[in-house]
Amino acid sequence: MAASEETRTRTHPDVSGPATSPPATVGERSPARAWTMRLVVLGIVLSALNLRPAITSLGALLEEVRDGLGMSGSVAGLLTSVPPLCFAVFGVMAPRLARRFGPGAVVCAGMAAITAGLIVRPYTGGTAGFLAASALALMGIAVSNVLMPVIVKRWFPDRVGSMTGLYSMALALGTSAAAAVTVPMTEVLGGSWQSGLALWAVPAAAAVLPWIALVRDRRATSAGEAADRQEHAREDAPALRITRSRTAWALAVFFGLQATAAYITMGWMAQIFRDAGVAAGTAGLLLAVTMVMGVPLAFVIPRLATRLPQQGPIVLALGACGLAGYAGLYFAPAGGAWAWALLLGVSNCAFPLALTMVGMRARTGAGVAQLSGFAQSTGYLISIPGPLLVGVLYQHSGGWGLPIALMAGLMIPQMAVGVLAGRNRTVEAEAAR
Structure with a gap:
């Protein structure tokens, strides 16, 4: 069983090295620590739920968006190519940003970027603005996507497999929910595709809140930074x-x-x-x-x-x-x-x-x-x-x-x-x- 857990731990691509110690000892069960751990779990789940709706909600309303903005098929194809482009470009920046500001702060900023992009993009009035606002949301998704497993590794080093499973399930549920309910919710909101797309800013805004609390928790932040320093000190293997x-x-x-x-x-x-x-x-x-x-x-x-x-x-x-x-x-x-x-x-x-x-x-x-x-x-x-x-x-x-x-x-x-x-x-x- 331990061997299978280790295998699952190593299957995730965004873990940058050996397991770090959690910010507090596993045996500690103070009320403050219990509250912090619950907050971390909530932040992980809410963040994972918001890593795909910006993409799949647009797919469900692509025809209405094309008609509303006067997009050609080629431009719509460009729009569907923006997510992997942003993931390739902005995802590379995530580790450097995390070393400077801390993973929790970067994920918090990422959720805020998703919220802002989803609020703005339906109301830009043109294709260029729609693409720019989509890129803002996708930038937030890209950095959060890379750093979420790092946060799982830091806070739950003895439960990486189960927490990664929870994270993956939340991501898949968010992806499918956006595809399933965007059109019905658009109809409920009066048939406006702008309202149907902007709706997904609400759960993204909710995902910002636990990270704000965690970033303001100086005890958790300083402990996490100490764990990062330990991690970098141990990582001395030459590059392949x-x-x-x-x-x-x-x-x-x-x-x-x-x-x-x-x-x-x-x-x-x-x-x-x-x-x-x-x-x-x-x-x-x-x-x-x-x-x-x-x-x-x-x-x-x-x-x-x-x-x-x-x-x-x-x-x-x-x-x-x-x-x-x-x-x-x-x-x-x-x-x-x-x-x-x-x-x-x-x-x-x-x-x-x-x-x-x-x-x-x-x-x-x-x-x-x-x-x-x-x-x-x-x-x-x-x-x-x-x-x-x-x-x-x-x-x-x-x-x-x-x-x-x-x-x-x-x-x-x-x-x-x-x-x-x-x-x-x-x-x-x-x-x-």
């Missing part, structure tokens, strides 16, 4: 030449291609169903079904992957589900809509598999951190053109045939590099050759 590893490159490309599929799905799948004659509310529910598949499978897939010496069979199974789902979208998008949503939801669970393989393909904590940084930054850069290209193809072909063919075509190299990334070897051994 990660680009020498074929496995690192395979994993980076696999991460990028699965992210491409995920952001195309979040940005365009509801529109594909709506163009096939599915009602807007039902299309949002279908997207929610696809997203919510990540809740149970995020627990099942990593455990299965760690029991296999090679993860290629899981990669192929997920890829087969994706190909079947895309075939269904091509030939009978409305007739089998629920089945295609389920299949694509399973296929999109390549994300937790990628995180698991990051932990399995390196021997040390420092190696995991380097591999994670390389795979994620390179992967998000790879994923940027995909949603934009889908928008261009949709606009110029006048239908979804070519975009769906592109999505299915990208699944083939994803399966190939996933099999290579899943081989039983480590980046340290490859980089040393």
